[in-house]
Amino acid sequence: MSALPVVVLAGPPGSGKSTVAKVLSRLLELPVRDTDDDVEVKAGKPISDIFIDDGEPAFRDLEVAAVAEALVEHSGIVSLGGGAILHPLTQENLASYRNAGGTVVFLDVSLAHAAPRVGFNQARPLLLGNPRSKWKVLMDQRRPTYEAVSNLHVLTDDKTPEQVAQEIVDSLKGGSK
Numbered sequence: 001m002s003a004l005p006v007v008v009l010a011g012p013p014g015s016g017k018s019t020v021a022k023v024l025s026r027l028l029e030l031p032v033r034d035t036d037d038d039v040e041v042k043a044g045k046p047i048s049d050i051f052i053d054d055g056e057p058a059f060r061d062l063e064v065a066a067v068a069e070a071l072v073e074h075s076g077i078v079s080l081g082g083g084a085i086l087h088p089l090t091q092e093n094l095a096s097y098r099n100a101g102g103t104v105v106f107l108d109v110s111l112a113h114a115a116p117r118v119g120f121n122q123a124r125p126l127l128l129g130n131p132r133s134k135w136k137v138l139m140d141q142r143r144p145t146y147e148a149v150s151n152l153h154v155l156t157d158d159k160t161p162e163q164v165a166q167e168i169v170d171s172l173k174g175g176s177k
Helices: 017-028 035-043 047-054 056-073 088-099 111-118 131-149 161-172
Strands: 007-010 032-034 077-079 104-108 152-155
Touching: 007 017, 007 088, 017 032, 017 077, 017 161, 032 035, 035 047, 035 056, 035 077, 047 056, 056 077, 056 088, 088 104, 088 131, 104 131, 152 161
Parallel strands: 007 077, 007 104, 032 077, 104 152
Antiparallel strands: none
């Protein structure tokens, strides 16, 4: 590995990954890399268009590559897309990163707290239709994987992004996990 991210953020839509990444960036004076942004740049179009034009499997292939690249190329904070942890290769790459001393943070959130954050009206292809119901089903399916790939669990309910980021910083410095 040429570089090792300081922290990788994983979690469902509405958990605060992007916002917490920005706060961590400020606190740790490190750059942020968002793998969803990487996918959009590589594809030359928004994720919602990738789903429509090319299908979810094509998106997931781009996502696996984006995560793998970020884990070896970026030495700051990496924010993963909500479903990035689903692919077995990504799970293996995250395990290797953790085994090398990396920190994968599962930013957990309840539906009650995710709903106002996500708004369920943005371009989120997997939440089309009944977004609250689909979010719950996705979270029920993904929770065991989020827990398996992470070595730090932070519940974001009733916390500001600054409080969540500080909890992560404290943990990185050897504080309580």
